[in-house]
Amino acid sequence: MPTENLTHILFSNWQHTLQPFGVDQVAADKAFNSLVAAYSTPGRYYHTLKHIDHVLSTIQILQGYTYNLAAVQLAAWFHDVVYDTEAQDNEERSADYALELLSNLGIPESIIATVTRLILNTKDHQAAVDDCDSQVLLDADLAILATNQVQYGEYTHAIRQEYGWVSEAEYITGRQQVLERFLKRSRIYFTPLMLEFAEPSARGNIQAEIQSLLSR
Structure with missing residues (x-):
């Protein structure tokens, strides 16, 4: 609770x-x-x-x-x-x-x-x-995508727990696809404030997570 x-x-x-x-x-x-x-x-x-x-x-x-x-x-x-x-x-x-x-x-x-x-x-x-x-x-x-390294790590761990029923290999593949879809977008955020201040952090976090997934 x-x-x-x-x-x-x-x-x-x-x-x-x-x-x-x-x-x-x-x-x-x-x-x-x-x-x-x-x-x-x-x-x-x-x-x-x-x-x-x-x-x-x-x-x-x-x-x-x-x-x-x-x-x-x-x-x-x-x-x-x-x-x-x-x-x-x-x-x-x-x-x-x-x-x-x-x-x-x-x-x-x-x-x-x-x-x-x-x-x-x-x-x-x-x-x-x-x-x-x-x-x-x-x-x-999607503001969570632009948080600091510690918070982002907690977020990715929590998402993995929610998909606990999925095998590690399937999870890595599925999660990578989701993340890459965000990276392929011309912009993750829509509002001027988030686009300016959060977009770079979000893209950096996503790229780092993909690298982490691929190194497992």
Whole structure:
């Protein structure tokens, strides 16, 4: 389970995001507890509440680029709520989860439609040129790629744990393919801030990880 301090910070964040919508407090508490339970299930090592906290913190930094900040924040909460490394439809199921829960909270349909669209865009990590909200969510989701060497090492170790059912040889091949797809992109990040300050670090980390995989 997450630390009490992290849970407290996230609960405060959750309440703040829901505040403009006048959500019933009991319903908001119940929804938060459901999210905590979902992100605390066995088998999660990286896609936990710590990841959600990191994504939300990055969105806070990038909020000046957003068109609908509340929708981006809500999408962050739900984008990995369903996470099964053996499934191919996590994003679709996470979007469905968000649709049901947010509908029950009385969030406007227009906001929910944006949230589900943003979640679905995390599947391929691509955003249209004019889709600022997706760009911010995707950059925040991938901010981990540009962290320092220690944090990046913790991230790669946690991802390997989540794929514990995959043989070492298959994992190396699959992970290398994922990483090389990022390197082949003209840009990993979309927002000007991340492109300038995070892109070089991310590319360096990815190249180093590929070298590490190939030397195993």
